[in-house]
Amino acid sequence: MERNQLTDSSCPHLASGIRNNQTLRTLDLSHNNLEGPHFRDLMEALITSQIEELHLMNNDLTDRSCPHLASGIRNNQTLRTLNLSENNLEGPHFSDLMEALTTSRIEELHSCPHLASGIRNNQTLRTLNLSGNNLGGPHFSDLMEALTTSRIEELQLDNNHLTDSSCPHLASGIRNNQTLRTLSLSGNNLGGPHFRDLMETLTTSQIEQLDLSHNHLTDSSYPHLASGIRNNQTLRTLNLSKNNLKGPHFRDLMEALPTSRIEELQ
Template identity: 55%
Template structure:
């Protein structure tokens, strides 16, 4: 790799490769390393599937693991009781990596299918990282680094895993959202843009209602960047904060409708949201309702609106006050495409409300609203904040 690791699999491939390159007493002897990694890998998989992280001499003997090899001590630690020696991997994630690697060193189609079936059947997530490593090692550019140290890795194993991903994502798109997010991790680790395009394409993505960590946002972003165009992405009530939103920015460039309703977005999120709007000329509907965007940076969002092609903007329940009215007025006045604006459940009462009202009376929004919207016609004839808090556009 010419740059830093981009996936967890690449990170562990780099780590193991460095150990094989610098701590193998039989440098250049791929057979020795291959033999050890195979036996250690099968023992590791048994441990992953059975919640086992401590192995005694019986396990080593059962899986033909020779602890007299120097490389063995680079991957596993001994307990401090010589009379009853136990061994553990340096880290549980390393154990999971070796469990996946064994399938590419010592490929057996039936055994791999059995592992895939068993791993996805566990509801406690015990094999989730193992599955991600299997997907990551199926990327030839990721596994290539290991070739000079352990020999050829199985192309058939990679093909089997990719086929499994294809079936998996087709099934999960219609079922559990959390499981769908897991399949995005598989695609992220696999790094196959053609596969992403095939599996997701322009399908709508809805992960509403599940909490998305910054890492989840980063993974989802990397997958979405491989999609040429998505009609709609719904991330409502996902507890996305500034850090997660910042990671999304590179991916939010091609969708037509974006839902970010009821997240933890605040005024400090507005510069990121502004960047999303400026860099996406296909975006037509943006739902930012149920956040708290009131503050000095709200101006950035409205300035970005002036150069966008957004037709619908929903700002319901954002704690907006009269100080936001001049920015709203400027954004509406200078936008040529906006037709739908929802400002319900804000508090726009105050001296600057007149700026917004005057703009609406001459805007294209107002033209439609005055003709079609009973509630807004009432607003046209009533002064004050109560009507302002009911302001919407035509449906």
């Protein structure tokens, strides 16, 4: 039901349909405009539903929706995937949502930034997609610190305006997390002297898939890439496409490949 110009006034009707249906497993309401007082009805219906996958992307939801979202999530035992991306949930009630997340059974969350508290105390979340936000800033370190105590296996941080200065924080989060298997950093700007920190951490991580495409990496990144690959025993897939890696140090990367366990290189 995405892109149907549904509004807050549609929520009671949606709620009625959901409440009386025990077979519905996936509900996609993306790209509508559900913000308003009746959004509460929809979230109350979620509590008794059997829905496993709920998409609320780009619905003009605000901080006022967070208590209702929190109630729906907290009391639902079937929901595993929740997409809240491209909303504007930041505000005083956002903490309600994060508190509910810690006791939910959600395994896959597509959401907004400022999630450190929810991640830190959640032991079921396995996939976190924060792509397309603007995470490059002073609080990025909080998110990476929370990663160290989470059980996240897949983290997507594409197109987040992350720069070279983010690499030490990324390195810290990866170094102390033993569950992360897939890390996507595509569409950022990680080229610089601190890229070395990220590659040094790669050597002791359990990461199997790493996407560094479109990151303004240059020839000077090759020695660090080579070191990370050479000393990592788990990495199977590496994406370096859409960078500018041509230069004299390309040889370093090629020499590291035979001793790596990489099966797919892009």
